[in-house]
Amino acid sequence: MILITGSSGQLGHALVTLCTARGIEFKAVARPEFDFEHPETVAACFEAARPDMVINAAAYTAVDKAETEHAAAVAGNHLGPLALARLCEEAGIPFIHVSTDYVFDGNKAAPYMETDPTGPTGIYGVTKRDGEEAILASGANAVILRTAWVYAAHGKNFARTMLTAGRKMPVLRVVGDQRGTPTAAVDLATAILAIAETLDAGWDEKYRGIFHATGAGETTWYGFACAIFEEATKLGYAAPEVQAINTADWPTPTRRPPDSRLDCSKLTETFGVTLPDWRVSLPGVVRGLLAHDTAG
Numbered sequence: 001m002i003l004i005t006g007s008s009g010q011l012g013h014a015l016v017t018l019c020t021a022r023g024i025e026f027k028a029v030a031r032p033e034f035d036f037e038h039p040e041t042v043a044a045c046f047e048a049a050r051p052d053m054v055i056n057a058a059a060y061t062a063v064d065k066a067e068t069e070h071a072a073a074v075a076g077n078h079l080g081p082l083a084l085a086r087l088c089e090e091a092g093i094p095f096i097h098v099s100t101d102y103v104f105d106g107n108k109a110a111p112y113m114e115t116d117p118t119g120p121t122g123i124y125g126v127t128k129r130d131g132e133e134a135i136l137a138s139g140a141n142a143v144i145l146r147t148a149w150v151y152a153a154h155g156k157n158f159a160r161t162m163l164t165a166g167r168k169m170p171v172l173r174v175v176g177d178q179r180g181t182p183t184a185a186v187d188l189a190t191a192i193l194a195i196a197e198t199l200d201a202g203w204d205e206k207y208r209g210i211f212h213a214t215g216a217g218e219t220t221w222y223g224f225a226c227a228i229f230e231e232a233t234k235l236g237y238a239a240p241e242v243q244a245i246n247t248a249d250w251p252t253p254t255r256r257p258p259d260s261r262l263d264c265s266k267l268t269e270t271f272g273v274t275l276p277d278w279r280v281s282l283p284g285v286v287r288g289l290l291a292h293d294t295a296g
Helices: 010-022 039-049 070-091 123-137 158-168 185-200 221-233 265-271 278-295
Strands: 002-005 026-029 053-056 095-100 142-147 171-175 209-212 241-245
Touching: 002 010, 002 039, 010 026, 010 185, 026 039, 039 070, 053 070, 053 185, 070 095, 070 123, 095 123, 095 185, 123 142, 123 209, 142 185, 158 171, 158 221, 158 278, 171 221, 185 265, 185 278, 209 265, 221 241, 221 278
Parallel strands: 002 026, 002 053, 053 095, 095 142, 142 209, 171 241
Antiparallel strands: none
16 A cells, blocks of 8 residues: 655646546545644554555745745755654665655756756755755655646646646746756656665665656746647637746845756656657646636
8 A cells, every 4th residue: 555645736636637547546545634843643544544654745835935944854855754754764665756856956967867966955855855865865766756847737837837827817927048958747746656666676785776757858937838828728728929038037045956857767767757849738737727727
């Protein structure tokens, strides 16, 4: 049985949906029942579930707020996941944890390998990096997946923000000098369950460590926005004009990596898992977002 934490988020929701459809036994938990800021809930949920594997999709993800909510970010991205990893280590079960491209500064100008030095530029990235290191040091049979630009038809994300803003404003200004890869939550969830199936067949030391897991291909936030509206117009959405701007024109409390592309070849080589090109999954997610917002 798999314990899925953070089930109310976009990745957790996708995992629950897929497990339900496939008949995979799971227990899903989220706040307030499971809350990294309240360590006693972590232990209680683990003991109640008695899982054979844990997939941690829970995290503190408010990138800019992390600069002023340091304690909450540390709890959600470092100390909380570490406590969960230790429980898995004590129980002798695998632990799949999700991390982020924000552990890098984005200055490499080429896709990052898992072995590249980290250099987070904000508290969010620092706490995610510290969480990675602590989990690996815990001795748990841990698979850490760094991903990026996650979006879905469920939850808060860039695609929903664009579609919502596009209904209100005739012109949108979107950053065009930050490069990365959009990752559909359903694709990441599919990859995670494929990894889980491999782990369930038996542990191998080559599985321990960090792997990059994003959609294939690359774009900018501006390019992503244009692609979202291109798909939406096919469904009758009246798209706004989209203008590309520079990062300097859109200041934020946390500096974003200018180029956070991740090389995912290690994931393919080790687990035989490759996420689809980001363009492949976009139409279905946009369709889901528009259907959900119309129904709502």
